[in-house]
Amino acid sequence: MNSSSIKYKIFAMIAFGILLYWFVIPAVLTHNVPDLAKAGKADKIPEIAYKAWDFYQKGRYVSPNTPPEALDKNGNQHLKNMIKYNAEIGVASAPIWYVSLEAPNYPKDAFPEGIPVYYHFDGFSGDVHEMNTINHFIGMDPMERGAPYLRAIAPYVLVLLAFSYVLFILYDWKWLNYIMWIAVALPVIFLGFYAYWLYWFGHHMHDWGAFKIKPFMPTVFGDGKVAQFTTHSYPTIGFWLLLAISVFTLLAILSKNKYLKAKKVQ
Template identity: 30%
Template sequence: MIKTLSIPSVIALCLAAILLITSIFFPWWGMRFYAPQYPEGLDIIVYPYKMAGDIDIVNGLNHYIGMKGFGEENFPELQFLPYIIGILALLTLITAFLRRKSLLYGLIGLFVVGGAFGIYDIHHWLRNYGTDLDPTAPIDVDPFVPPVIGENTLANFVTESYFTYGSFLLGAAFLCTLFPLWRDRKR
């Protein structure tokens, strides 16, 4: 006998698909740089399809420690990430309409793997940028790896890394996919 999902579970999955698509239009992650000369902070804001904020100023400052410049062209993920999220939303809707619990398990697995890979990818780029410094740079600093979430201090700069609105929408979408496991646990 095929285990089917209840109507409330189907609604939760449809909501998850809507949240996934909506997340594309909001920033997912960011960094804010504070220093005495920048008390208001400088921002790098990462959307799933572009980067925004004070990138030119941050790149100008990072040049002094020999760090490569940030730019959308350096992050190929930004070219295809919205499509991956769109496909995940489509798979979520397919799971909702077919109402099969077995498909739900696969969908949750995709969410977990995708989330883990996303965090790994951010860490990879932070490590790459913080450890591949030009040895001929005007200011000599030891290689460093800023945290994915949290605070880091380098010279007179304090950097805060954080997830933001788009990531919260992704988290809410994930919770919506878990809801059927609870709701239909005895079905």
């Protein structure tokens, strides 16, 4: 077997494994869980979704507003208790970007991380309700207005991309290389949509805000200022995982192209 053939399969399998474990599995198994819980339809949530959500939430951010009864002795969230005690429920896939707001009315001792929210391919997590309250204060729409169709189709797109990896590993069809460039571009694709929707929110302000501010571009990366709030916007674990997927997929494409050229010469 050609060494390039072995390399591209290894690189592709690593990228596929990261995508599958951190994004596809949690997004698919817990699809619509926050919406069903919020709508009072917990009976529609399958048992496997409870187990998957609990597993992926271990060690993640827990809001100070979360009732202690919803947590286990290690401070981890459990979906059934979160629903029972009407706690805020986020999505289970890897969080990609992190935004936090700090203000005098949110003291450090009560909110050590400010008011953080996390952006995922398929939704949000963190103190979303609190963030929406702040957004309403300045006349900004709630976060759920952002990219509703993209968030809805994200699990299906992730499944198709994962299936493309399987085909890429098993077959020598050259057109699969072009599809793999989507995976290479995932960090840029996410940042593009993220920046666009930040712009949209900042330029669609409403008059009902208690505090009137002019249209603005929220900070995409770094620290900023909005009215009396200090903002922080930075990548988190999911973004670095996307970068890893991008790098390994690029290596897989280059190795496979080399393998196909060598095969053609033979």
